[in-house]
Amino acid sequence: MPRYFFHVRDGTGVAQDEDGRELANVELARSEALKGVRSIISDEVKRGLIDLRGEVTVTNRAGAVLLRVRFEEAVELRLEGEA
Amino acid sequence: MIDKLLIKLRRYDKISAEEEEALRAAAGETIRCKRGTTVVRARTELSFSALLVDGLVHSFKDMADGSRQTVQLAVPGDFIDLHSFLMKQVDHNLAALSNCRLVKFPHDRLVEITRNHDHLTRVLWLSTVLDGSIERETIASLGIRSAVSRLAHLFCELQVRLEVVGLASACTAESCRYDLQLNQEELSDILGMTPVHMNRMLRELRERGLLTFKGQIVEISDWEGLFALAEFDPFYLGLRERPAEPMSAFHPFRTLNETL
Numbered sequence: 001m002p003r004y005f006f007h008v009r010d011g012t013g014v015a016q017d018e019d020g021r022e023l024a025n026v027e028l029a030r031s032e033a034l035k036g037v038r039s040i041i042s043d044e045v046k047r048g049l050i051d052l053r054g055e056v057t058v059t060n061r062a063g064a065v066l067l068r069v070r071f072e073e074a075v076e077l078r079l080e081g082e083a
Numbered sequence: 084m085i086d087k088l089l090i091k092l093r094r095y096d097k098i099s100a101e102e103e104e105a106l107r108a109a110a111g112e113t114i115r116c117k118r119g120t121t122v123v124r125a126r127t128e129l130s131f132s133a134l135l136v137d138g139l140v141h142s143f144k145d146m147a148d149g150s151r152q153t154v155q156l157a158v159p160g161d162f163i164d165l166h167s168f169l170m171k172q173v174d175h176n177l178a179a180l181s182n183c184r185l186v187k188f189p190h191d192r193l194v195e196i197t198r199n200h201d202h203l204t205r206v207l208w209l210s211t212v213l214d215g216s217i218e219r220e221t222i223a224s225l226g227i228r229s230a231v232s233r234l235a236h237l238f239c240e241l242q243v244r245l246e247v248v249g250l251a252s253a254c255t256a257e258s259c260r261y262d263l264q265l266n267q268e269e270l271s272d273i274l275g276m277t278p279v280h281m282n283r284m285l286r287e288l289r290e291r292g293l294l295t296f297k298g299q300i301v302e303i304s305d306w307e308g309l310f311a312l313a314e315f316d317p318f319y320l321g322l323r324e325r326p327a328e329p330m331s332a333f334h335p336f337r338t339l340n341e342t343l
Contacts, residue, residue, distance in 0.1 A: 006279045015286035018297075019267050021278060036279020043230040043280065056279055 003061055004029040006036060010054030010071070020061070029058050030067055037074035084186055085110050087160030087248040088134055094247055094322045095209055096343050102203040109192035110134070116179040122163065123177040129167045131187040135159050138183030139264055141273065142175045153273040155218060156180075158241070160248035165211050168193050181264035205343040213321045220319050225275055228313075233274055234284045235313035238294055238301055243317050254306040263301050270296075 003020040006029075023029050033056040044051060054071040085106060092098050098106075111131065116122050122140060123129065140163045145151035154175060157163045167173050168190050197204045220240070224233045242259060245251035251261035265273075271281035288294045293309045295302045303309055 006282065008279055008283045010283070013286070013290075015282045017267075017278075017282050021268050032277070033279065036277040039230075039277040039280040040283060046229065 002026075004032075004066070005059045005061075006033055007057045007059065008036070008040075008054065009057070010040075011051055026058075026066055030069065033058055033067070033069040034074050037069060037071050041071065041075060084113060084136060085134060087136060088162075090249065091160040091247055092206055092210065095213075096202075096206050096323075098203070098206065102200055102206075105196055105200050105203060109188050109196055111187040111189050111192070114185050114187065116183045116185060118179055118181050118183075121176055121178050122183070122185065123167065123173065125174055125176050126172050128172060129164070129190075131189045132165045132168050132193065133163050133185040133187055135161050135163050136184045136186055139180040140177055140183060140185075141180055142177050144175050151272065152275055154221065155214065156241075156273060158244050158248065159250060161214075161244075162188070162210065165207065166214070180269060202343060209321070209343060213319075216319045216321060230274075230276055230280060231284045231287050232313055234276070234281070235288065235293070235309050236315055237270075237274060238288075238296075238303065239306075239310055239313045239315040240317075240320070241301070242303060242306070243320060243322070247322065254303065258302055258304045259306055260300060260302045262299060263296070264299055266299075267296075 001022040001024055003022050004026075005017040005020040007017050008015045021032070023032065037054075037056055040054075041050060041052070052071040052075070056069045057065055058067045058069075059065050088106065089098060089103055113136070114133075116138075122133065135157045136159050138159070140157040141153045142155040142157075142163075143151045143153045157177075163177055163185070164173060193207075196207070217240075220236075224236050228236060241263065242251050242254065242261060245261045246253055246259075252259045263270075267281050267285070268278045271278040274281070276284070285296055288296075288309075291305075291308070291312075293303070293305045293312065295304070309315075
């Protein structure tokens with residue numbers, strides 16, 4: 001199975017993934033990236049913060065970027081007064 | 084073979100030479116398990132309990148969709164399933180997180196211990212009670228600690244549990260360290276966190292100068308800071324002071340005579 005590396009950039013800096021994870025395909029990598037972002041945001045919400053400035057970049061062993069998931073894309077915001 | 088068990092039990096209460104002999108006599112064959120294998124399956128009839136002497140084992144519950152949650156982590160010196168002696172069939176699976184060695188304790192030999200050594204029986208009972216204590220702390224952690232604090236708490240707990248059996252150095256003014264045969268993904272599974280989140284939390288611990296986890300080595304550079312972040316109090320581990328040793332981070336719990 002291919003190995004995917006999930007690097008997280010947010011307002012405070014970058015966390016490089018040195019181990020990577022074996023996943024069946026890039027669609028699964030995308031779904032794991034989304035889960036990761038949601039997990040980060042949900043933890044911060046408990047402290048009263050929703051910081052959507054950031055992105056997970058998924059690369060392969062060679063370092064080529066396969067996909068990006070921006071924090072903003074991972075959640076849907078609904079506010080009073082919107083349709 | 085069972086030395087780590089004895090060292091650990093002696094942190095709970097006095098173990099006499101006869102009791103030590105009884106435990107050695109109850110120990111059966113040693114088995115090896117490869118990383119990833121299921122060591123005990125839920126709902127199967129069990130005739131022995133296993134003592135972990137090398138490696139890491141976890142108990143977990145899993146859901147129909149394949150997701151799983153670690154509910155207990157065993158380190159060398161721990162019985163992975165002493166409660167199976169009483170339950171006969173357990174409600175969870177146990178798997179090797181690394182290559183392991185286990186010593187079997189056939190249930191009929193444990194029955195002999197309960198017949199002939201009442202104090203030792205109480206000590207073994209205490210060790211299963213303390214498994215529950217660790218699980219309560221895990222529940223609290225999963226329920227209310229923030230992600231970084233939960234991660235810090237696990238690193239603190241492992242430091243103490245491994246130090247008891249000589250697998251971690253004591254935390255002094257210098258850094259303390261231990262080997263942890265897990266990768267980040269496995270660690271994140273144990274904590275109920277996604278690996279992406281885990282990576283970020285490790286970065287935070289590193290940047291705060293508290294801890295690094297690299298190459299399967301945990302290096303705690305500021306144990307007081309880490310303990311404070313985790314709100315870690317080792318009281319729930321039920322350990323007692325070693326006699327004739329200076330006060331450490333552990334609370335005195337009882338005197339060192341036989342109290343059970």
